Amino acid sequence: MRLAWLVLLPIGTLFAQVNLKEISDAELAKGVQLIRAKDYSSEDPMELVKKYQGLRVTDVVDALQAIGLQDIGSMNNTIRPLWRDHTDKLAHRIYGVAVTAQFVPTNKPGSQVEWSYEKFRKWHGHWYGAYAQGAFARLLKPGTILVIDGHDITNVGYCGSNNSLDWISRGAAGVVTNGGCRDTDEIILERIPVYAAYTSHGTRPGRIELASINIPVSVGGVLVRPYDMVVADGDGVVVVPREVAERVAEIAWDIAKGDKEGRRKLYEKTGRKPDATVR
Numbered sequence: 327m328r329l330a331w332l333v334l335l336p337i338g339t340l341f342a343q344v345n346l347k348e349i350s351d352a353e354l355a356k357g358v359q360l361i362r363a364k365d366y367s368s369e370d371p372m373e374l375v376k377k378y379q380g381l382r383v384t385d386v387v388d389a390l391q392a393i394g395l396q397d398i399g400s401m402n403n404t405i406r407p408l409w410r411d412h413t414d415k416l417a418h419r420i421y422g423v424a425v426t427a428q429f430v431p432t433n434k435p436g437s438q439v440e441w442s443y444e445k446f447r448k449w450h451g452h453w454y455g456a457y458a459q460g461a462f463a464r465l466l467k468p469g470t471i472l473v474i475d476g477h478d479i480t481n482v483g484y485c486g487s488n489n490s491l492d493w494i495s496r497g498a499a500g501v502v503t504n505g506g507c508r509d510t511d512e513i514i515l516e517r518i519p520v521y522a523a524y525t526s527h528g529t530r531p532g533r534i535e536l537a538s539i540n541i542p543v544s545v546g547g548v549l550v551r552p553y554d555m556v557v558a559d560g561d562g563v564v565v566v567p568r569e570v571a572e573r574v575a576e577i578a579w580d581i582a583k584g585d586k587e588g589r590r591k592l593y594e595k596t597g598r599k600p601d602a603t604v605r
Contacts, residue, residue, distance in 0.1 A: 361542040366553040366568060371423040371469030374555060375499075377575040378421045381582055383561040389578035393570060401546025401563040405502065408510060408520040410560050414602040419559040420500040420519045422471035423568070424550050427462040428538040429476050429484065429505070429530070436532030453531035460489060462539045468497035471556045475543035476505025482533050483508025483526045490518045502556060502563055504545045521558050 344360045378386070387400055411417040434457070437449050466472060472493055474484045485493075485501050487509035493501065500519030506526025507513065513520055523546075540552040548565050550556070555566040555574075566574050590604040 359541060361549070361551065363542075363551045363553070363568065366423070367465075371467070371553070374423060374571055374575075375421045375469045377572065378555065378557055378578075381421075381557060381575070381578050382419075383557055383559045383564050385578040385582040385585070386557050386564050386566060386574060388581050389574045390564070390566065390570075392577050392581075393573060395567075395570070399548055399565040399567070401502075401548050401565070403562060404523045405504065405521050405546040405563050406523075407558070407560060408507060408522060409514045409517075411517075416559070416602070417517060418519050420471060421555075421557055422469055422499040423553045424473045424556050424565070425462060425465045425470045425498075426473045426475065426538075426540050426543045426550055426552055427460075427536065428541065428543050429458070429474065429479070429482075429534045430537040431477065431479055432457065432533060432535045434532075434535075450529070450531045457535040458530035459536065460492075461536070463489075463493055463496060465540060466493050466496040466498040469499070470497065471499050471558075472501045473543065473545055473550050473556065474501065474503035474505060475545050475550075476503055476534075478504065478523075479534055480506060480524065480526060481528045482506060482530060483528060485513075485520060485522070487512035487516060490520060491516055494518055500558065502545060502558060519558070521563050 344358075344362060346360075349358055390396070390399055407418050409418060411419075437446055441449070462472065476482065476484050482505060484503050484505040485507050490501055490513055494516075500521065501507075502521045504523050506524045507520050507522040508525065508527055510525050542549060542551045544550070546563060548563075550565050551568070554568050555571040557564050557566070586604050590600065592598075593600055593604055
């Protein structure tokens with residue numbers, strides 16, 4: 327028996343809480359962010375990511391259960407990989423800490439049908455710059471995953487072949503969104519890992535506005551805070567609260583090693599050639 331599985335962390339003492347009694351009415355009226363977490367922006371995310379690389383979503387989900395966080399962090403099955411790699415590389419599998427962006431429906435008027443194409447292009451470019459620019463890209467670097475909350479707005483492609491390639495060029499491991507993805511043929515050819523709820527077509531102007539950057543969001547029925555650990559593979563996406571991320575990684579590896587040992591013996595028994603999943 328692996329006794330480490332049985333050790334429960336003092337979960338209640340790990341997560342920051344806001345005392346509403348200490349917030350004035352004036353502060354409430356202006357708006358208050360109640361879900362807070364430690365700022366990890368000065369840390370190198372790769373230090374944590376390296377502890378997860380090679381793990382499966384199922385290993386991580388089982389480890390979360392082992393510390394009392396059963397059914398916490400698992401995105402619902404609408405968030406699926408756009409493509410899957412069927413080689414030993416498993417290039418669709420990604421690991422990173424979350425950089426979050428939230429888009430909301432706009433209440434501003436859209437383009438005018440009587441405009442010339444030149445006027446449309448000017449309006450279109452202005453909307454991107456003023457209301458829906460991707461400033462969150464400046465936070466992307468190796469060890470990060472962009473998590474986009476699209477509020478179930480179905481007529482917009484939140485990531486396309488151009489912007490997703492830009493995000494990858496900055497070091498992001500991939501994209502996770504409850505919104506849609508467009509230019510999917512190109513994204514698949516470019517081998518950019520995208521986990522999305524559906525495919526879609528439209529651009530941002532006239533449809534959505536960027537509401538926030540790097541605050542807690544809800545994607546796939548899961549709370550995602552900046553710098554929480556994200557793991558995604560063919561089974562979907564799981565988010566690990568940063569407070570318990572290192573402990574979860576330790577337990578997940580114990581689970582994964584036990585699984586590999588058992589399957590390796592079955593490979594030998596059935597005459598299968600060992601692959602990366604049992605090495």
